[in-house]
Every structure is written in structure tokens, then in C-alpha cells.
Amino acid sequence: MILIGSISKEMTQGQTGPYLCADENDKEYIVKGPRTTYTGLVHELVCATIGKAVGLPIPNFDIAYIDRMLVRYGDYSLEEGDWFASQFEPNVQDLVYSAIPNLDPNMMKLLFIFDYWIKNNDRTLTEKGGNPNVFIKPDGHSIVVLDHNLAFCPTFDDEWEEKKIYHVGASAWYQEQLDLYDKQHFMELMEAAMLEFDKIEYPDEWLENCPNDSIIDDIRLTLSRYETEEFWEGIK
Structure with a gap:
């Protein structure tokens, strides 16, 4: 603290x-x-x-x-x-659509599947603008990822098919089909991340004032979807 x-x-x-x-x-x-x-x-x-x-x-x-x-x-x-x-990250700028080709496609793929994992629809960007919640550093290709308060969206499943193509990482993700190596790689990352999730210490005030008494259990259930085939079918 x-x-x-x-x-x-x-x-x-x-x-x-x-x-x-x-x-x-x-x-x-x-x-x-x-x-x-x-x-x-x-x-x-x-x-x-x-x-x-x-x-x-x-x-x-x-x-x-x-x-x-x-x-x-x-x-x-x-x-x-x-x-x-x-x-605080100084000297960063809002990511614009024209800068996406300059970014590391593997990082953008990771960002895409991460938002799918946490049920976050709040990272869109098109030629007309959007709300990517991604900032670009002065070097023109390094990014900073922020803002996840709207994750674990209760309407995510109903909106995903329509919105996924507008995700800031969609072009990188859909350049090629997900292969078995990629799937295993991402599953290992998520499994390791779940170990960190279980170590989180939350301020008592936060949990006491959440309207959902089972918020941590609900989040764990959402994150555990990566262990199911349905999860991977939904991102094809």
C-alpha cells in the first residue's frame, strides 16, 4: 500500500x-x-x-x-x-486507428484474448474512432493498457459476436487461425495468472460495499471458462 x-x-x-x-x-x-x-x-x-x-x-x-x-x-x-x-505514464498519447499496423501483432493478439477472457467490451477502435483504452508511447510502437472497471460485463455474451470485430486487436487475432500451439500457450498463461488471482488481497471496504456479495467467486467462475471447449469455440 x-x-x-x-x-x-x-x-x-x-x-x-x-x-x-x-x-x-x-x-x-x-x-x-x-x-x-x-x-x-x-x-x-x-x-x-x-x-x-x-x-x-x-x-x-x-x-x-x-x-x-x-x-x-x-x-x-x-x-x-x-x-x-x-x-503515471508520462508522454503517452491515445492510440489512433492508423497506428495499429505499427504495433506488435502478438501483443495485440494477447490483448484480444485477454479482453475476451475478462469479458471486456470496452476496447474498440475503428477508422471513425472508438474507446481503445490503449495508449502509445513516444517510440510509436510500445503501448500502455489501462482501464478495466467495466470488465466482467453481464451483457458481454450477447454483444460479443457483434462487437468483436471492432476490438483494437481484432485484425491481429483474425490474421490467422488459432492453432493448437497458440491455444496451449494462452492456456498456460491463464493458468499462471489464476495463481496470482488467488493471492489478491482486497480492501475490506471494497468488498463490504459491493452490491454483489459473491463478486470474487463470480469473477473466478468467469475466468475459469478458459478450461472449457466452449470458451475456445467462441473466439474463432
Whole structure:
């Protein structure tokens, strides 16, 4: 856990009202608070944990404590408590559609199957725009993957067939058929990530305030789909 020492500004990107903050050592973080919802905070922590475990370029993250005195006199949507913090990535830009061919296709395939695994429809991009929640670094080909509060979407299965072609990684995924080697590779990544999932320690406040008392068990059930043939049939 980190202790936030200062709050700089509210970020303009996203609907969850994240803030640029710094810890006591002046390391900068993007902190998501109450507007993310407690369910969304659990999703962020789970997906950051398993996303890094499978090899996605997700920023380092932690639970950030904000003291009451820090927000007492400011006009912030943040409150005292434990919140989700991602290490700030400077000088990144929103990914645009024309830049997709410059990206590592294997990384984009991994991102595609990861979002399918976590039931995340919130990463689309076409010539007309979208909401990729992927940022590109100054080198033009390295990416940063963020924002998973809308994962484990209850309507995902009904929407997947229609939306999958608009996923930012769809072109990489559908360049070639999934072969047995790829399937085994991804299954091994997911199996290892599940070990990390079982190690997650959630703030009590988050779980106590989630409307779904069985949220962790439900997430585990969703993630365990990779062990079924139905899971792999759905991504062909």
C-alpha cells in the first residue's frame, strides 16, 4: 500500500474521475476513487493483476490510501480511504486507428484474448474512432493498457459476436487461425495468472460495499471458462 501525499489535478480522460496524485516519495500515480464504484475498483485490481501476469504492458499498481486531511478543504470527488492507483505514464498519447499496423501483432493478439477472457467490451477502435483504452508511447510502437472497471460485463455474451470485430486487436487475432500451439500457450498463461488471482488481497471496504456479495467467486467462475471447449469455440 502507498500513502498519497498530494493531489495535483483531475484527469480529463475517462468517466471515472481519476486524479493525478503523488505518494510521499513524489512518485506519480493515477488514482481512481468512489466514482469508479467499489465493483469497478475490484475489477481494476483483478485485471491489473492477471493482465500483468499474462504479459500485458499494464502500469505498476497499488492500493493508495488518502487521508481525510488531504481532501478536507479541496473540491475533490476523492474521499478518505483505500483506492486503486496506477503508476503515471508520462508522454503517452491515445492510440489512433492508423497506428495499429505499427504495433506488435502478438501483443495485440494477447490483448484480444485477454479482453475476451475478462469479458471486456470496452476496447474498440475503428477508422471513425472508438474507446481503445490503449495508449502509445513516444517510440510509436510500445503501448500502455489501462482501464478495466467495466470488465466482467453481464451483457458481454450477447454483444460479443457483434462487437468483436471492432476490438483494437481484432485484425491481429483474425490474421490467422488459432492453432493448437497458440491455444496451449494462452492456456498456460491463464493458468499462471489464476495463481496470482488467488493471492489478491482486497480492501475490506471494497468488498463490504459491493452490491454483489459473491463478486470474487463470480469473477473466478468467469475466468475459469478458459478450461472449457466452449470458451475456445467462441473466439474463432
